[in-house]
Amino acid sequence: MDHHGWYDRKTKEKPFNRIEDIIFISAMGPPGGGRSEITQRLQRHFNIMTYTDLQKESIHTIFYTIITAFYYNFSSDIKNSLNDLVEMTLRVYNNVLYGRLKPTPNKSHYTFNLRDKSRIF
Numbered sequence: 001m002d003h004h005g006w007y008d009r010k011t012k013e014k015p016f017n018r019i020e021d022i023i024f025i026s027a028m029g030p031p032g033g034g035r036s037e038i039t040q041r042l043q044r045h046f047n048i049m050t051y052t053d054l055q056k057e058s059i060h061t062i063f064y065t066i067i068t069a070f071y072y073n074f075s076s077d078i079k080n081s082l083n084d085l086v087e088m089t090l091r092v093y094n095n096v097l098y099g100r101l102k103p104t105p106n107k108s109h110y111t112f113n114l115r116d117k118s119r120i121f
Contacts, residue, residue, distance in 0.1 A: 001045050056094075059114065060086055066118075093117045 005018040026046065031037050054062075064086045071078055093116075 054114075056090065059117075060090060063089070063117070089117060 001019075001024065004020075005016055007014050007016055024045065028038060029035055064083065067082050067086060068079070071082060
């Protein structure tokens with residue numbers, strides 16, 4: 001990236017391959033769980049965009065809307081329990097995410113996100 005190309009080391013002549021009109025896009029999670037900090041040397045090539053985590057109420061509203069639409073034709077007993085179902089699932093998700101299964105360098109294979117929560121539904 002710094003030198004606008006690279007040398008082809010597989011050929012005998014080793015010609016320089018120039019990079020033109022290329023856009024690099026990358027994604028990275030926050031440090032922790034085996035992921036390291038982004039170095040300043042690499043950061044200088046990118047525009048950094050971040051987002052804040054959703055609030056609990058926003059996550060609840062999203063999943064409650066989805067599950068209400070899915071159970072639209074079910075009996076009123078089931079419809080009345082949907083709010084509790086979403087609340088319990090959120091509680092389990094938060095306990096897994098921030099509890100003892102939180103990813104660490106020793107057990108980084110435990111990674112959970114909202115997609116995992118949606119699979120439960």
